[in-house]
Amino acid sequence: MKILVVDDEADVQPLFLQRFRKEIKNHEVEFDFAQSGEEALNYLKDKHSEVVLILSDINMPGMSGIELLTHIREDFPTPPPPVVMMITAYGDDENYKQAMDKGADDFLTKPLDFNLLKEKLKTL
Amino acid sequence: MFVFTYIAVFALAMRLRRSLKFTALYQKWNLPLNLIGWGAVAMFLLFAKAVKNDEIHGIAAALALAGVLYYLQNQPDFKSFGILLKAHYPLVAVAVTVELISLIDESFYDKYDDFFQSAYFVAFGYIFIRLATSKKQQAELKRINERKDELELMVAERTAEITKQRNALQETVKELQATQAQLIQQEKLASLGELTAGIAHEIQNPLNFVNNFSEVSMELIEEMEEEMAKGDLEEATAIANDIKQNLEKIRHHGKRADGIVKGMLQHSRASSNIKEPANLNTIADEYFRLAYHGLRAKDKSFNADLVTNFDQSLPLINIVSQDVGRVLLNMFTNAFYAVHQKQKTLGPDFKPRVEVATRVIGKQVEIIVRDNGSGIPDAIKDKIMQPFFTTKPAGEGTGLGLSLSYDIIVKAHKGSINIDSKEGEGTAFIITLPLA
Numbered sequence: 001m002k003i004l005v006v007d008d009e010a011d012v013q014p015l016f017l018q019r020f021r022k023e024i025k026n027h028e029v030e031f032d033f034a035q036s037g038e039e040a041l042n043y044l045k046d047k048h049s050e051v052v053l054i055l056s057d058i059n060m061p062g063m064s065g066i067e068l069l070t071h072i073r074e075d076f077p078t079p080p081p082p083v084v085m086m087i088t089a090y091g092d093d094e095n096y097k098q099a100m101d102k103g104a105d106d107f108l109t110k111p112l113d114f115n116l117l118k119e120k121l122k123t124l
Numbered sequence: 125m126f127v128f129t130y131i132a133v134f135a136l137a138m139r140l141r142r143s144l145k146f147t148a149l150y151q152k153w154n155l156p157l158n159l160i161g162w163g164a165v166a167m168f169l170l171f172a173k174a175v176k177n178d179e180i181h182g183i184a185a186a187l188a189l190a191g192v193l194y195y196l197q198n199q200p201d202f203k204s205f206g207i208l209l210k211a212h213y214p215l216v217a218v219a220v221t222v223e224l225i226s227l228i229d230e231s232f233y234d235k236y237d238d239f240f241q242s243a244y245f246v247a248f249g250y251i252f253i254r255l256a257t258s259k260k261q262q263a264e265l266k267r268i269n270e271r272k273d274e275l276e277l278m279v280a281e282r283t284a285e286i287t288k289q290r291n292a293l294q295e296t297v298k299e300l301q302a303t304q305a306q307l308i309q310q311e312k313l314a315s316l317g318e319l320t321a322g323i324a325h326e327i328q329n330p331l332n333f334v335n336n337f338s339e340v341s342m343e344l345i346e347e348m349e350e351e352m353a354k355g356d357l358e359e360a361t362a363i364a365n366d367i368k369q370n371l372e373k374i375r376h377h378g379k380r381a382d383g384i385v386k387g388m389l390q391h392s393r394a395s396s397n398i399k400e401p402a403n404l405n406t407i408a409d410e411y412f413r414l415a416y417h418g419l420r421a422k423d424k425s426f427n428a429d430l431v432t433n434f435d436q437s438l439p440l441i442n443i444v445s446q447d448v449g450r451v452l453l454n455m456f457t458n459a460f461y462a463v464h465q466k467q468k469t470l471g472p473d474f475k476p477r478v479e480v481a482t483r484v485i486g487k488q489v490e491i492i493v494r495d496n497g498s499g500i501p502d503a504i505k506d507k508i509m510q511p512f513f514t515t516k517p518a519g520e521g522t523g524l525g526l527s528l529s530y531d532i533i534v535k536a537h538k539g540s541i542n543i544d545s546k547e548g549e550g551t552a553f554i555i556t557l558p559l560a
Contacts, residue, residue, distance in 0.1 A: 019340055059325070059420060061430035062430065063427075089329070090421065090424065112332075
């Protein structure tokens, strides 16, 4: 299962790789990373069919996670559409509503609860 | 003729008495002056009987007059009567001379007696002529003196008034200075308030990393122990290496949070005014992010393209970094505000963009903060640097941001602030700071 993580913080990458160390080793999941909405869209152009799950930060300079979500839903509607989970430090209702309105499948708040995330992955 | 001498003494005494009549000196001099006046009359009567020689009597009278004049002139109380007293000198001189001539050569005297008598007259008359003119002069002098007193009084009054005003002004200046200091502090706190959300966000991120990396490291240690138990040393070493990297990351993010808190404290603290070498790119970047997240936290719908174009060859420059940081924060906040306002009116088609760039030009450093916001209308361009001028709704802006920025950049750092703005298209603030 290929997962794309979009976050402007570079250290998110080793964190995910270590948190999912066992799963990666057992080839249960595979990670790719993008540091901005623009980069993510570029990546998806070629590989949208491979990506099952997109985890995106909302609060990024330039294209926000919400904009990225809108683009994903508009540009890649071919079934099956990727599952998109939004991640944000601002876990308020307004943010949640906005993300859900734009077609997010789930909404996670920082700091990320990796155990919860793993549980969610199992249901995919 | 010597009767004139007596008349002169009598008249002088009476005149002085009259002059002093309504003054404090009257009490003191009434009796002595009466004695002199009536003494002269008494002397005349006495000498007329006792002294047969008229010339001797005349000289005695003249000497009496001289004595009276000498006495009076030595009294400080009669200082202002100098002219009157001196007017009697000719009479003394004429009396003595004429009587002496008459005494020495009576025939000579008799031959010219008309002339000598006229001399007496003239000398006697001179007293009154002199007196008349001196009276006029005295009246004039008195008038001048009164006027002088009046003027001095006015001057004193004015001086007192001016002194009072000056003191009041000094008080006002002191109050204004205190108010200014207070306003600066308020502006700092206000901008800190704007930062709080940004700071919270900026601290939350590193803290999340600290928590996450330490948690994952604990898991890794367990795994490492398992691998060691299995005897797979190679894998155990690989895990140990990961743990080491994680600890490095924990330290990095801990320091990052530390730096943000330090910066925040520095921002609100009173300025030290000490210029120290600083990296403008770092300062600009830090405040750029803080300002952005600050606004983001307030309004979730807001988003902007953050563009940084830093000249990496920028040398360290001597600045009061917390002050320059405040200026930059103010410029960024303004830029984000401008693009946000435009976004509100134009909707999603508008792509807000804020750029910060640094570059070296000759012996100066330029920092450009450019936005594609609403721009500054020409009508208010020259007002925006004035204290308390703000276009923001009441309560949202202190109107001190740019005015303080001007003080910091232009007055304290000998730099300049230039504005390039087109209404509807955007604004660029160009800050120039001298390199050395």
